[in-house]
Amino acid sequence: MAVESRSVTAKSNPSTPVVIASLLVTLALLTLPFVFRLDGKPHADWQQFLGRFHPLIVHLPIGLMLLVPILEIVGRRRPSLREAAGFVLTLSLFACIGALILGYLLAYGSGESGPLVALHMWGGIALTIGVIACVAVRPQWASGEAQGIFRTLYLVLLPCVVITLAWTAHEGGSLTHGPNYLTEFIPSPLKRLPLVDTARADTSSAPNSFYTKHIHPILDANCVACHGAGKVKGGLRVDTYAQLMKGGHDGRVIVGGQPEKSILLQRITLPSDHKNFMPAEGKPPLKPLEIAWIRAWIQQGASSSAASLVGIAVPYDAKQASLPPVEDYSSRMAEIAQAASAEGVTMTPVSSNLRDGLILNTIDVASRFGDAQLAKLEKFAPYIVEVELGRTSVTDASFDTLAKFHHLRALHLEGTAITGAGLAKLHALTELTYINLSETKVTTAAISTLSEMKNLKHIYLYDTPAQPIANQAAAQAAATKAP
């Protein structure tokens, strides 16, 4: 080390001792991974103790290295800053070596292995060697007395080092936070870019199986950061079905039909302060429901293809059923409130999320609310998802207006004077799932058109010519189409 720091002051081409020292350190770094192989087995505790300072120290060389090109560029105008660049570069070399040693201790001590760990390690080594080279050749370049290749070598090396730095740092971040950390919440238009690989196809399980839909996402969210393609702690990968069933250093972690013998289940159900508890390192434990699913899935054979499990109720899949959001109306709220109070109706948000839309409720003015009043509210149609016109004076003429409420999901017309003429106009409402025509004059013929509406699953016709009260028992079964 001492040799290198002296080299800063050298004026001519790199002196022999500097070259020798640089080559020696480089050689040492390159042989390190072969002498102390990362075999996936944990070693001494002191190594881990020191190693865990790696994430702290590692930010030093990053900061210092990024400063060097800035100082070099700005130094063209203010020579004093260029002088400082040399000092900062040397500092960053020490920081690099320190971070590298600690990082190696961390990986070696805790028994981490896997391609991502290896990549990060080689990145760190390459980076350190690059910095050594920079330190070695910079004095000649800075003095302006450099000959031949040394006139440009530094200018080529430095950008290379910075790029290596960025890449290595990214790999390190992926190790800590999981490979998807950066791209997980990327805006959807950017998702299509080829660089962003969010979908990890797993060909070893059926696409519609309980495993793929419910077990894999649990493992993906909680375990893959340490047991995935990148980092393979304990030799276990759970990122694909095949890898999961293969197990790790301790053998199989999933034994189909035998939850009590499945190490994975044991580990996630230990007391959370137990040494072997998973997820480790203070990451949040799995939720009881997730554990129940994993247990039931193992109990029932840990199949990669079974679509459902006996006794396991999968809750309503909100994502699957999510409806298109309505347009943003936040800028028109005052207008909406004014129109509502002018008509005596309410237009209340479905939820705190404005994009869930508004509910138009006319109950307070039902007797004096008719087609004309409805038409006045038409300008807010894009924001309204539910219209309650029960017992109002609207008529069949209202269907013209209602057809423009293209986000409408529920429509209440019970107890109105409609006869169903013009119901076909509602075909424009592709999101409509519920219509209540109870206590109106609609006939079987009039409502036949509704059967063409695919999403319209709930049609209520109680006490209408289409479904008179007398034979309600028979019609009751027909009222709700099979989902």
Next chain:
Amino acid sequence: MKQHPLCTDTEHGPTILDLPIAAGLKTEWAALQTRRHFLGRAGKVLGWAAMASLAGDKALRSIGQSAKMAAAPTPEQLRLPHFAPRAKRAIYLFMSGAPPQMDLLDYKPNLAQQYDKDLPESVRGTQQLTGMTAGQARFPIAPSHWDFKQYGNSGTWISDLLPNTAKMVDDLTIIKSMNTDAINHEPAIMLLNTGNMNAGKPCLGSWLSYGLGSMNDNLPTFMVLLSKTNPKENNQPVSSRLWSSGYLSSEYSGVGLRSAGDPVLYLSDPQGVDREVRRKMLDAVNAINHQTYDELGDPETNSRISQYEMAYRMQASVPELTDMSKEPQSTWDLYGAEAKEPGTFAYNCLMARRMAERGVRFTQVYKRGWDVHSDVTKILPVLCQETDRASYALITDLKQRGLLDDTLVIWASEFGRTVYSQGGLSKDNYGRDHHPRCYTSWMAGGGVRPGITYGETDDFSYNVVRDPVPVRDFNATILHCLGIDHNKLTYKFQGLDQKLTGTTPASVVQGLLA
């Protein structure tokens, strides 16, 4: 205002409001002062004068102003529901007194062989029993007197006592693993309603009206229907504590309809007072109340104003609500003839449907008499006969009218009953004591998964063995169906962000959700 002789410089002296302290402290202090002011006024002039001399006229007014700032947020400011709800309203059939789960919904076929055998001590553990059975020499197992059969596509076992409930099992979400912390009626019923065994906390209905607001300006948001008591049954008292708004503004309290006579007392105008005179009188009273509010800023003054206005509107809306003359014959065929008699459980179920139609957010129907400490075989059939058909009628009626999609119906009690007999056990009769460790309830409609049975109890219906649902989780799940995150609907009081589910962490029971 007269100046107190001992006070020399109150007009210009600094008050707490002028001190450089946190604004939150000031408003809290001001709110307390306002309350003291009210007490003072109740104590005639003395308190008033003392207050005035202490604070001074100007300061008093500024106290009023800052108390106003402390007023609770409006539903708009709460930004509720937190997420798109599956249910807009709820109907709560409260089976006060605790029905015996093993005689109705929690089928235990093995008990028949255990007749009169002692309940194994390993099952009872170290549980402390009530004073009513703790002294019993033995705890003889009393199998259910009634047979069970399987019904519906779900193959759910239902007692012969509930032939109508049996018809709708595929619409029900039955929870066999309910459990509570209290073993006596008052604390348990309080816990279920308010999340706390002690009175003074707002109940579920008050939280819902506070959080979600009204859907109909002309009717209260939260209504309570008490069913008439049957003297043959063991009726535990229920009181307005159960539908109280606690520390929330009193406008969120439940409004009860009487079971006999006028549904709301003094609703009709007295002779010689027509609607116009009533309006003028109210306007004048409101003007005075507004003046008081401006002076003191006590939010309860506003509650008073809004309650007077609500009563005025109810003069028109309640007669329409309670007028059942337009109900078709099919209604009476469904609910039974006793639905025509005001105050019966059947009448109240029908009323609950009418309220749901009219946008009442939360209706709670109380049916008392389930406290069958003795004579189960005689009294239980009466109770079931009173409630089984009406519960079925309500669900069926809501379903056929398209209301069940966004109405959550809850059938629940404060706890369950013991498998062992209280008092003598014979082949024909037995009694059952309070049992908090497990009991059965059901839900139906918006947000819950129909046709399932959730949770399991042991062979004696004594302990939960799978998927326990404590009361706080039950309430969290109800709130979830109505679009509310139970951890986010809070109200600052006594230094705590108070909530319905209390301080013990509660979670929504995902397995119950549709």
